[in-house]
Structure formats: C-alpha cells, structure tokens
Amino acid sequence: MTPLNRILVLITFFFSLYSFSQEQNTAFDISSNSLNSIIDKLPKISKDSTAAEITTHVEAMIDWMTGEHYRSNYAPILIYREKGLSLAKRSDNKEHIHKARSVIGNTLLLVKDTISAKNLFLKSLKEAEKVKDSSLILGSKGNLANLYYSMEGYKGKTIRAYLESIEIASRLKDTTKLFILHHNLSRAFNETKDAKNSAYHIDKTEIYLNLLNNPPHFKASHLHNKGRMLLLLNKPDEAIENFKQTIALSPASEFKEALMEGYTGYKEALAMKEDYKGVYEINKKLEAYEIEKNKDDHRNIIESVTAKLNAERFKDQVKTKELEKELLEEQADSKTLLICVILAILLFICIIFAQTYKSNQKRKRLITDLKDKNVKYIAAKKKSDELTKVKAKFFATVSHELRTPLYGVVGLSSILLENNDLKKHEKDLKSLKFSANYLLALVNDLLHINKIENNSFTEEKSTFDVRELISTIVASFEYVRLQNQNEIQVHIHEDVPSFLYCTPVRFSQILMNLIGNAFKFTEKGTIVLTIKNLEPSSKIAKIQCIVSDTGPGIEKNKLDQIFEEFTQIDPLSSKYQGTGLGLPIVKKLVERAGGEITVESELGKGTTFTFNIDIAISNELENNIPSPLLNFKQLSNTHILIVEDNKINQTVTQKILENEGVVCTIAQNGEEAVILVKDNTFDLVLMDINMPVKNGFEATKEIRQFNRLIPIIALTAVEVEGQKSKIFNSGMNDIILKPYDIDSFKKIIVSNLSTPQNDELRKLA
Numbered sequence: 001m002t003p004l005n006r007i008l009v010l011i012t013f014f015f016s017l018y019s020f021s022q023e024q025n026t027a028f029d030i031s032s033n034s035l036n037s038i039i040d041k042l043p044k045i046s047k048d049s050t051a052a053e054i055t056t057h058v059e060a061m062i063d064w065m066t067g068e069h070y071r072s073n074y075a076p077i078l079i080y081r082e083k084g085l086s087l088a089k090r091s092d093n094k095e096h097i098h099k100a101r102s103v104i105g106n107t108l109l110l111v112k113d114t115i116s117a118k119n120l121f122l123k124s125l126k127e128a129e130k131v132k133d134s135s136l137i138l139g140s141k142g143n144l145a146n147l148y149y150s151m152e153g154y155k156g157k158t159i160r161a162y163l164e165s166i167e168i169a170s171r172l173k174d175t176t177k178l179f180i181l182h183h184n185l186s187r188a189f190n191e192t193k194d195a196k197n198s199a200y201h202i203d204k205t206e207i208y209l210n211l212l213n214n215p216p217h218f219k220a221s222h223l224h225n226k227g228r229m230l231l232l233l234n235k236p237d238e239a240i241e242n243f244k245q246t247i248a249l250s251p252a253s254e255f256k257e258a259l260m261e262g263y264t265g266y267k268e269a270l271a272m273k274e275d276y277k278g279v280y281e282i283n284k285k286l287e288a289y290e291i292e293k294n295k296d297d298h299r300n301i302i303e304s305v306t307a308k309l310n311a312e313r314f315k316d317q318v319k320t321k322e323l324e325k326e327l328l329e330e331q332a333d334s335k336t337l338l339i340c341v342i343l344a345i346l347l348f349i350c351i352i353f354a355q356t357y358k359s360n361q362k363r364k365r366l367i368t369d370l371k372d373k374n375v376k377y378i379a380a381k382k383k384s385d386e387l388t389k390v391k392a393k394f395f396a397t398v399s400h401e402l403r404t405p406l407y408g409v410v411g412l413s414s415i416l417l418e419n420n421d422l423k424k425h426e427k428d429l430k431s432l433k434f435s436a437n438y439l440l441a442l443v444n445d446l447l448h449i450n451k452i453e454n455n456s457f458t459e460e461k462s463t464f465d466v467r468e469l470i471s472t473i474v475a476s477f478e479y480v481r482l483q484n485q486n487e488i489q490v491h492i493h494e495d496v497p498s499f500l501y502c503t504p505v506r507f508s509q510i511l512m513n514l515i516g517n518a519f520k521f522t523e524k525g526t527i528v529l530t531i532k533n534l535e536p537s538s539k540i541a542k543i544q545c546i547v548s549d550t551g552p553g554i555e556k557n558k559l560d561q562i563f564e565e566f567t568q569i570d571p572l573s574s575k576y577q578g579t580g581l582g583l584p585i586v587k588k589l590v591e592r593a594g595g596e597i598t599v600e601s602e603l604g605k606g607t608t609f610t611f612n613i614d615i616a617i618s619n620e621l622e623n624n625i626p627s628p629l630l631n632f633k634q635l636s637n638t639h640i641l642i643v644e645d646n647k648i649n650q651t652v653t654q655k656i657l658e659n660e661g662v663v664c665t666i667a668q669n670g671e672e673a674v675i676l677v678k679d680n681t682f683d684l685v686l687m688d689i690n691m692p693v694k695n696g697f698e699a700t701k702e703i704r705q706f707n708r709l710i711p712i713i714a715l716t717a718v719e720v721e722g723q724k725s726k727i728f729n730s731g732m733n734d735i736i737l738k739p740y741d742i743d744s745f746k747k748i749i750v751s752n753l754s755t756p757q758n759d760e761l762r763k764l765a
Contacts, residue, residue: 057087101120186201190225531545634754643685
C-alpha cells in the first residue's frame with residue numbers, strides 16, 4: 001500500500017469515528033413550536049455548519065426579517081431576535097451584524113422598546129467607528145436619528161443626527177439614503193414650524209426623488225411634506241394640490257399612513273380657507289381610515305406583547321436546552337479528547353493541502369490579473385491618445401473660431417481711433433478696444449491654462465501709464481456699475497510711479513477679474529480699489545493692490561475653495577453665473593509674476609482681495625524715444641498682396657496698410673493668390689492659412705516653385721505651436737497671429753521688407 005493510500009484510509013477512519021461520536025450528541029438547534037415555524041423558512045444549519053452555511057442562513061434571515069418588518073409582522077422577529085444576533089456574530093461579517101441590529105432595533109422602536117433599540121444602535125455605531133466604515137456609520141447614525149425622532153423633546157438632536165448622516169451619504173453618493181435623510185429633515189422642520197429650512201430640504205428631496213425615478217411611496221410622502229411646508233407659508237391652495245397628489249399616489253403605493261396624512265393635511269388646508277363644508281366631507285373619509293388604522297394598531301399592540309412574551313419563553317427554552325447540552329457534553333468528555341486529537345491531525349494535513357492549493361490558485365490569479373491589466377492598460381493608453389488628438393483638434397478649432405471675429409473687433413476699433421472725425425468717441429473706442437484685448441487675453445488663458453500651470457508661454461513686456469490703465473479698466477465697468485447701482489472709488493497713492501514696465505494685459509486681467517467679481521456680487525454698494533507702493537525705490541516698485549466691496553461676503557470655511565478651478569461658492573443659486581475660472585486664473589497669474597494673493601471676508605459685510613507683486617519702474621522720457629524698428633515710412637508705396645477669405649478681415653488689414661501708403665491687392669483664396677503672384681510684382685504677401693478652394697500651405701508651395709524670393713508671412717488665428725514647423729516647411733518667412741497689435745503687425749512686415757538679403761534678392765528677381 002502506497003503512503004498516499006495509507007493517508008486516505010486514515011482520513012476515512014477518522015471521519016467514521018467522528019461521525020459515530022456525533023450521533024451520540026443531541027442536536028445543537030433548540031426547537032419549539034414557535035421557533036420551528038421560523039427555522040423551516042430559513043436554510044438549515046447545525047452546530048457543525050461551516051462559515052459559508054452560517055453566512056447563507058444569516059443573509060436569508062435578514063431578508064426574511066426585513067420583509068416581516070415592512071408587513072408589520074413583529075412577533076416572529078422578536079422571537080428569533082437573540083438567535084439571529086448570535087448567528088450574525090458567528091458569521092464574522094460586520095455588515096451582517098449591522099443589518100441584523102438595524103432591522104431588530106427598528107422593530108423594537110415600533111413596539112415602543114426604545115431602550116433596547118438604542119443599545120443596539122449605539123453598539124453598531126461604536127463598532128462602525130472603530131473600523132472606520134463610512135457605510136456602516138451612516139446606517140447607525142440614521143437609525144439613531146430615527147430613534148430620537150420618535151422621542152419627545154429630541155427634535156434638535158434629531159436634526160443634528162440627520163445632518164451628520166447627510167454629510168456621510170453625500171460622500172458615499174448614496175441616493176436613496178440622501179432622499180430619506182432630506183425627507184425626514186423636512187418633516188422635522190415642518191413640525192418645528194421652520195418653513196425656510198423645510199423648503200430647502202424639500203428642494204433637495206425632489207432632486208433625489210427624480211434620480212430614483214419617483215417611486216410612488218417616496219413621492220407620496222414627499223408631496224405631503226411639501227404641502228405641510230406650504231401651510232406654514234399660508235398658501236393653502238398650493239398645499240391642497242400637493243395633498244391631492246399624495247392621496248392619489250397612496251393607494252397605488254399601498255401606503256396607508258401617507259393616505260391618512262394626505263387627508264389630514266387636506267382638511268387643515270380647507271380649514272385655513274374656512275371651507276367647512278369641504279372639511280366635513282374630508283372628515284368622513286378620514287374617520288373611516290382612522291377606524292381601520294385603530295384596528296391595525298390594536299392588532300399590532302396585541303401581537304407585540306405576545307411577541308415579547310414568546311421571546312421571554314424562548315429564552316427560558318434556550319436556558320433549559322443549554323443545561324441539557326452541558327450534561328451530555330460531560331458524558332462525552334472522554335470521547336472529546338480523542339476526537340480533538342484526531343481532528344488536530346486531520347486539520348494539520350488539510351492545512352498543508354490547503355496551503356499548497358491556495359498558493360497555486362493565488363499564482364494563477366496573479367498571472368490572470370496581470371494579463372487583464374496589461375490589456376486594460378493598452379486599451380486605456382489608446383483611448384488616451386485618441387482623446388489627446390481630439391482635444392488638440394478642438395483647441396485649434398476653438399482658437400480659430402474665437403480669434404477670427406476678435407481680429408475684426410480689435411482692428412476696426414484701432415482704425416476708428418485714428419479717425420479725427422470720431423475724437424468725441426475716443427474714450428468709448430478706447431474702452432471697446434481695451435475690452436476686446438482683455439477678452440482676447442481671457443480666451444487665450446482659457447485655451448492655454450495648462451501653459452500657465454506648466455510655465456510654458458512667453459509674455460511681451462512694455463511700458464504703460466498706471467493711472468491711464470486704471471481709468472480705462474474702471475470705465476469698462478460703467479454699464480455694470482449703473483446696472484447694480486454701485487459706487488466705485490479709486491485711490492492711487494502718490495508714491496506709485498506713473499509708468500511701469502511689465503505685461504500690461506496680464507496686470508489688467510488680474511484687476512479686471514477682481515473688480516468684475518466685486519461688481520458681480522455687490523448691489524447698491526461700494527467697490528474700493530487702492531494701489532500702494534510698499535517699498536519706493538528707483539528700479540522696482542513693490543505694488544500692492546487692494547479690491548474691497550460691501551457685498552454679501554463669503555463664509556470663512558469656504559474661502560479656500562474660491563481659488564479652485566470651475567468652483568462656484570453658491571452653485572444652487574441661479575442669480576450669479578460664471579465658469580468659476582476667474583479667481584483661479586488671477587491666482588495663477590499673480591503667482592507667475594512672483595507675487596501672492598490673499599482674501600478676507602465676513603458674511604454680510606463684504607470681501608477684500610489683496611495681492612502684492614514686484615514691477616519694474618519705467619522712465620517716462622525713455623518711453624517716448626521712438627524705436628528705429630517702428631519707423632514705418634518704409635511701407636510707403638510698397639505693393640502687398642493680402643490673401644484672405646474673410647471680408648471683415650480684408651477690410652481691417654487693407655485699411656491699416658493703406659494708412660501707411662501701401663498699395664494693396666486682395667485675393668479671396670490661395671488659387672487666386674498663385675495666379676496674381678505669377679502675373680504681378682509684389683513686395684510681400686500676407687497669406688491666410690485656412691481658406692476655401694486652396695489653403696495657405698498649398699498656395700505657398702506652388703508660389704515657391706516659380707518664386708523663391710518674395711517674402712510670404714502667415715496670417716493665422718490657430719495656435720502657432722501646433723503648426724509652426726508646417727508653416728516654415730511650406731516656404732513661409734514669418735508668422736503673424738490674429739488678432740494682432742497694429743504696431744507689432746507693421747513691425748513684422750517692415751522687418752521682412754528691410755532685410756538686406758531680401759533687397760538683393762528682389763533686385764535679382
């Protein structure tokens with residue numbers, strides 16, 4: 001006989017001996033007539049049942065208890081209470097223990113045994129907090145809130161418990177729990193005559209009710225709450241409509257309690273309207289339901305008392321059976337020792353086999369998981385690459401579609417500013433151009449906020465007049481100021497230099513966002529802008545800007561959130577709208593400039609934003625010295641071809657150049673441009689990229705086949721970074737990004753016309 005066969009024979013012998021010893025013992029399960037009827041409904045277990053069998057029994061038991069609870073059949077639950085809790089603990093599953101205590105505790109509440117119910121709920125809460133299980137904590141707090149709700153004088157404690165539960169349910173995104181908690185809170189506030197808080201939680205209840213697809217019994221109870229709130233607001237007609245819907249839904253949901261509540265509210269609304277005939281009619285219906293309810297209550301009281309007696313009798317039976325069991329165990333002591341030794345040997349063998357099997361299974365699972373994760377990783381990477389391409393394409397399209405009309409606004413406003421006949425509108429035109437430049441900067445930041453975070457873009461610095469810039473910013477908000485009936489005060493200290501050297505668009509964007517934010521949230525109030533120089537010197541000004549308002553203010557615990565992207569402090573209010581990007585962009589721009597921004601606020605008194613940045617001081621005289629690069633007389637009598645399909649952009653570009661004495665020719669698309677360059681002599685070509693018939697790339701490549709010398713400058717509203725190599729590879733000499741600053745626009749053209757190499761090449765051509 002092989003060693004393996006010997007082990008199998010030995011195991012068979014051990015099992016036979018163990019089975020024989022078990023036949024000598026009485027059954028572990030304690031039975032009685034009342035208990036047997038319950039046990040028959042649940043999966044069979046015994047003293048020797050495995051953990052899996054006990055778990056199956058407990059799961060079925062919880063479902064059975066829940067069903068009996070909602071059928072108002074409390075006696076069986078109370079009879080099986082002790083045994084059920086004991087089995088739940090044996091299953092060693094925290095969730096099973098919690099659910100068993102929950103259904104038993106809520107049943108005890110209904111039979112007015114609040115002390116026992118409270119002990120169960122507190123025990124569950126303590127264990128849930130110990131293991132830090134949010135779901136179990138939520139259930140335990142909700143049960144305690146239900147307990148407090150049923151007790152006189154505990155409304156305040158009830159409301160606090162519900163509010164704590166809502167916070168947890170929101171984190172867990174438990175829609176059903178959120179509906180129930182907000183519903184119970186609205187009911188509690190109705191009972192304390194607090195219509196305002198009740199209305200808030202009714203609105204919340206309605207949101208989660210829709211997410212749950214409006215279950216009839218939930219909706220009926222919700223409409224009753226809403227009706228009660230409307231009664232508090234002295235709106236009986238609106239309340240009646242809600243009570244009618246409650247009554248209509250209640251038979252469908254078999255929710256008798258809601259039906260009676262609907263009729264009771266209906267009666268009170270009619271009484272408020274002094275419709276006593278209607279009150280009489282409703283009273284007749286209500287009395288019939290109350291008689292039926294009293295019968296049910298009477299039956300429940302009898303059954304509850306009977307259940308308690310049966311439960312006590314069951315405890316006595318348990319004690320008797322335990323004594324019998326102890327006697328039998330004493331008789332079997334001699335056999336138990338042998339069985340224990342046999343089981344220990346058998347257990348040791350099983351552990352060896354189990355460990356080997358477990359190791360193999362674990363290795364297989366790890367290999368399978370690794371393969372699955374590799375497949376998912378490859379799929380996710382592929383999807384990520386596709387999304388990146390789509391995002392890049394989207395940004396390019398958005399950039400072009402937004403910048404093209406802005407080109408017209410900036411260009412036309414610049415042209416109109418140069419018209420002497422419009423001098424009386426100069427201030428308005430400056431505000432228009434300033435706002436267009438600001439909008440362009442904002443569009444650029446929205447499209448490239450990742451560049452701000454990655455510090456991957458460059459900024460052109462220039463000298464600007466601080467006081468003139470502030471005056472222009474304030475003027476641009478005149479309409480909003482008048483609309484909200486606000487007053488604005490500007491205080492620029494004398495030690496603030498007249499001229500500063502930095503990026504004026506970025507500096508103004510910070511102020512525009514902060515002042516705009518103040519105007520947006522303030523009505524019939526005052527906005528104050530204060531600018532100081534904290535440390536006067538000859539080279540660097542430590543500028544401090546303070547923007548304060550007398551608006552509604554911000555709660556202190558929400559101040560940290562205002563600089564988060566896409567965040568609105570009051571998202572439920574439709575009064576204030578926005579993307580939630582203004583303040584985050586301000587913070588990034590201030591930090592990019594090496595400064596810092598702080599905020600202070602008090603509810604009802606207003607908000608103050610303060611930021612400090614170091615800015616270089618510019619000499620006014622130096623600023624007025626003309627740069628040789630901006631001598632645009634070279635443009636006079638030059639012949640430039642403008643290739644552009646947009647009529648407005650054609651007009652803007654043509655007028656800017658004609659003001660400098662340039663002779664302009666217009667081509668509607670790339671195909672016309674190729675023909676015109678072949679048949680005419682031009683000093684330079686301004687080539688749009690996106691055009692019908694033939695785009696700028698194709699046209700440039702064709703021109704370079706017969707004329708490699710003429711300067712061709714790309715005009716594009718698309719982000720340059722993505723197309724720079726393609727632009728230069730096609731044969732273009734330079735790039736102008738639309739919409740452009742007029743001086744920069746002319747500067748680039750002059751630099752391409754005046755290059756000595758270009759002059760020689762043009763002579764040869």
